Amino acid sequence: MGALAVGATVEKEPNAQLNSWFVRSGWSKGELARQVNRRARLMGAHHVSTDTSRVRRWLDGEQPREPIPRILSELFSERFGCVVAVEDLGLRSAHQPPAGGDVDLPWAGPQTVQLINEFSRSDLMLGRRGFLGASLALSAGPALLEPMQRWLVPSSPSGPPAPLISAAREAGGRPSRLSEQELQLLEATAVMFREWDNQCGGGLRRKAVVGQLHEVTDLLQEQHPEGVTRRLYRLTADLAALAGWMSYDVGLQPTAQKYLVLALHAAREAGDRPLGAFILSSMSRQMIHLDRPDDALELLHLAQYGSRDSASATTQAMLHALEARAYANMGQVNKCHRAVRMAEDTFADSRPAEDPAWISFFNEAELHAENAHSYRDLAYVAGRSPTYATLAHPEMALAVEGFREDQVHQRAYALNLVGMGSVHLLMREPEAAADFTEQAITIAKRVRSERVNTRIRTTTHTAVRDFGDVPAVVHLADRLSEELPEVAESA
Structure with missing residues (x-):
């Protein structure tokens, strides 16, 4: 082949992989550009400003700079309900961590404290000036599961479940500069943050929780007696788990996973197996959301094994209910039914007054909600089966009624209203579906949850696709476009 003539240019090859995902998504170039800009603002990358011509250049083969590849990966992952890696889109990431690099961390107290302290500081600072998520990647499969199994392995055959930071051991029996009243106030603050999140x-x-977490890890780098250190580790785990859950709620998936992994490390240092099981359950919810039910099930079984002799009946019931969700998404009908029954039977033994604060959200209404979503998910897996939709309906109705007068769990109320809307769509009742989804919009305007907004949009788009000529559905679509904020503010 002859040399190129002077001044000749090399034509870029169209990005066939990105084009394939883009066509299947059903998005227009303008809609994808708007979603990229919205996600960038949500994550703090305020310098990103994308338009249709830029999207066209990506499709034609131009390689975008970070954080665009990560944003596109998350958007397509959420659109298709599975992990769509940067490489699957035919793009290059500026940062390629090794497998498990973001979750396979040292299981030791001092390192755990340092990692949480540094990560929370980066979140606080880069959230204002840059893009924290660009340095993170979601882990799944063995890269996630194998490191998590080590939370049950003691540091030495004869030692305690987890080592405390060496400074705590050096402090011996000396009193801490933290008084009992101060410790109780710190613990009460975590409870208050959880109530705010639910409401x-x-x-x-979210940033207030991250800031409090950073302050507590500062305290953990000082010398305290062993009992105080354990309480500070427990508080660190609780706050890190909440930061992870809030990050998940606003759509920051890699950030959420990193916080939850770090929270599990801190729970191990505190020797709190039930709290560790709860953190694993939050990780499993994220895996279900990302269409990784097999990973979710492995995490839940790890949680159940690790807390089998220490978790309360309420916590065990919650784990069984999530197990049912995982089985439903795997299409395993009999195992799903069995897990639902186990959740109901175990919940009958609950003693809410004896439960830790972090499981207080799992009340009777939440049990009905989880069971309803399990049956609803079965209906989708079975090809929009009306049989499973009719099983979901009475459970979802009990959940909606249970949350109707609950002024604390407003996000759960909104999620179950839109859940009821999706059930009515499966039952081919578009008017009822539109009514419940409109009720969810009313709550969503008061609740800062991208998860709620996304579910409302998904249910509305499904209604328009299947029943676009029904007046109630037309009204729902009009109201969605007018009232539900399309641009989420930075967390």
């Missing part, structure tokens, strides 16, 4: 969604107070 207002993850977008309103």
